[in-house]
């Protein structure tokens with residue numbers, strides 16, 4: 001086996017003059033770029049919704065999604081108790097409601113009524129779909145072993161819904177501190193995946 005050539009390290013901190021040191025408290029905003037979603041839960045006929053951007057895909061099929069739900073949120077107790085939720089994906093049209101939902105708690109108000117969101121019946125779970133979102137993923141907890149330590153729930157998507165009329169969804173991507181980017185151009189490149 002040919003030896004890999006040692007890589008050249010230039011003697012400048014941070015890879016050159018253009019990069020600066022970034023406070024560790026700002027790191028999340030660089031990687032937190034999946035679409036911002038609305039996570040719904042329900043118990044005893046009452047539904048709640050929270051904004052969430054800390055999530056990650058973990059498996060293709062059955063789809064597994066890992067997500068962090070803080071135990072300070074009302075949604076944490078509902079998700080832990082019912083073991084079910086729906087991940088709803090909004091577009092930029094819903095940006096103001098998404099932020100309002102993320103800055104209020106369902107402990108005190110009905111966020112569906114307060115922010116004009118429509119709760120639609122789901123097929124496999126009690127938590128509702130959000131009518132205004134272009135996609136909704138009904139989920140059940142698949143693994144709760146990291147919940148106590150990190151608030152990290154591993155969810156299995158058991159039913160998925162999509163509005164086929166939304167061709168290139170302008171999803172919202174949180175860039176930290178109330179700043180969002182909106183998904184834009186679509187690039188099509190060769191892929192092994194069908």
Ligand SMILES: Cc1cc2nc3c(=O)[nH]c(=O)nc-3n(C[C@H](O)[C@H](O)[C@H](O)COP(=O)(O)O)c2cc1C
Pocket residue numbers: 036048049050051052053054055068069070072073074075076098099101102103104105106107174
């Ligand atoms: C853009 C945005 C992203 C958020 N992402 C998360 C997240 O990933 N996990 C989390 O626990 N809270 C997140 N939050 C905070 C919750 O949405 C917020 O605490 C909400 O009020 C909880 O509602 P609840 O008490 O009704 O469950 C986010 C808020 C905003 C505005």
